[in-house]
Amino acid sequence: MNREELKALNDEQLREILLAEFESPGANVELIQTITDILRERHPENERDAHEAYREFEEGYAGTELLFEDEGRQRPRLQRKHKRWKRAVVAVAAVLIALLGTTVVASAAGIDIWGIIRDWTQETFGFETRVSDDAIERVEPNPIDAVNQLLIENGMPTLSSIAIPEGYECVSTYVAESRRGKLITAEFSDGMSSIVLSVQEYSGEGASMYFPKDEGEPKIITVAGVDYYVTTNEDWSHYVWIIENIVVEIGLTDDSLDLYEFVR
Amino acid sequence: MKRAIALILSLAVCVTILCPAASAAQESNAFILSYSGGTYADGGGVVTVDFSLVGKGTLKNIGASSIYLYENGSLVLYASYLSSYYSYIMGHNRANYAESVSYNGTAGRTYYAIITFYGGDGTSYDTETYQTASVVAT
Numbered sequence: 001m002n003r004e005e006l007k008a009l010n011d012e013q014l015r016e017i018l019l020a021e022f023e024s025p026g027a028n029v030e031l032i033q034t035i036t037d038i039l040r041e042r043h044p045e046n047e048r049d050a051h052e053a054y055r056e057f058e059e060g061y062a063g064t065e066l067l068f069e070d071e072g073r074q075r076p077r078l079q080r081k082h083k084r085w086k087r088a089v090v091a092v093a094a095v096l097i098a099l100l101g102t103t104v105v106a107s108a109a110g111i112d113i114w115g116i117i118r119d120w121t122q123e124t125f126g127f128e129t130r131v132s133d134d135a136i137e138r139v140e141p142n143p144i145d146a147v148n149q150l151l152i153e154n155g156m157p158t159l160s161s162i163a164i165p166e167g168y169e170c171v172s173t174y175v176a177e178s179r180r181g182k183l184i185t186a187e188f189s190d191g192m193s194s195i196v197l198s199v200q201e202y203s204g205e206g207a208s209m210y211f212p213k214d215e216g217e218p219k220i221i222t223v224a225g226v227d228y229y230v231t232t233n234e235d236w237s238h239y240v241w242i243i244e245n246i247v248v249e250i251g252l253t254d255d256s257l258d259l260y261e262f263v264r
Numbered sequence: 265m266k267r268a269i270a271l272i273l274s275l276a277v278c279v280t281i282l283c284p285a286a287s288a289a290q291e292s293n294a295f296i297l298s299y300s301g302g303t304y305a306d307g308g309g310v311v312t313v314d315f316s317l318v319g320k321g322t323l324k325n326i327g328a329s330s331i332y333l334y335e336n337g338s339l340v341l342y343a344s345y346l347s348s349y350y351s352y353i354m355g356h357n358r359a360n361y362a363e364s365v366s367y368n369g370t371a372g373r374t375y376y377a378i379i380t381f382y383g384g385d386g387t388s389y390d391t392e393t394y395q396t397a398s399v400v401a402t
Contacts, residue, residue: 172359174359178300180300196318196359209299209300212293212296214291215291232292234292240298
């Protein structure tokens with residue numbers, strides 16, 4: 001696609017091409033430059049004056065003092081070094097200006113260049129998907145969000161590793177406060193079965209918490225370093241675990257759901 | 265005659281002592297998922313009994329049906345709270361509940377409480393009895 005064809009496209013189309021090029025491992029630098037030039041022409045308000053930028057760079061970073069005493073005499077070899085140094089500074093400044101200009105133009109077009117470069121870096125070094133996948137999981141709506149919102153409002157840590165199984169929705173939430181801290185309870189239902197999730201904060205003062213259960217020792221399941229105590233209480237299954245000064249419990253009537261349906 | 269009275273009184277004492285024990289030995293609960301309680305010395309001789317519980321879903325009645333405070337091992341009659349007289353220790357149409365009661369005790373004396381947790385749907389109910397740790401009033 002030549003420059004004239006590119007100029008016929010609107011900003012949004014150019015932005016899409018630019019984005020695709022940035023995401024491509026074999027980015028076409030010439031094409032990126034052409035598009036940024038076109039965008040720069042269309043949006044001169046985002047343009048930075050190169051001379052001004054260079055002057056700022058020279059004043060702010062390179063300094064204006066001589067690197068050696070002149071002593072009133074010219075030193076050809078040193079002067080040549082000085083010129084060489086100055087040429088290097090100009091080259092660095094040009095690169096900085098180009099990057100700055102591209103960033104400004106791309107930002108005006110709604111593109112986070114540094115974010116994309118960061119992603120490239122992650123892919124290159126093999127950190128590619130884990131962080132972003134977690135982020136995607138976190139933003140997926142889940143009925144647990146209602147509880148997390150309440151926890152945030154009450155200054156308590158959220159349950160980032162817990163999800164409520166599909167089909168259930170939050171039907172009620174309750175906040176109570178005791179001397180030991182806040183107690184937040186939510187009830188979920190799929191129309192037939194119930195899930196009760198409760199988070200009890202402990203302020204550090206001594207107090208005991210008890211969980212009625214059927215006969216037998218609790219089963220302990222360790223997931224990601226957290227011990228989950230699994231019991232039954234008549235027709236309810238019950239999971240309890242502690243994170244720092246928070247006791248979390250889940251009670252449920254549907255015995256076909258196991259702990260792994262809740263821990264993500 | 266005296267022997268018969270002594271026997272009846274002994275039986276009454278045994279029943280009084282063993283009933284809460286039998287209740288405490290009950291393991292599962294039809295309405296309560298968890299419960300918690302504590303006694304705290306707040307200074308100036310004030311002692312506070314605090315409790316909370318979580319039900320199996322929203323319950324018509326959830327809270328404490330009674331709280332008995334003991335001072336140096338003896339029941340303090342005027343520090344006994346029954347939900348029928350102190351309605352605030354019982355919550356309604358909730359899945360959890362927490363509350364506390366305070367008593368102006370005497371600094372230096374030891375206090376503990378026996379709390380009966382209650383959960384019910386209006387037609388049936390279940391309870392749990394719990395004795396808090398002792399605390400010395402300051």
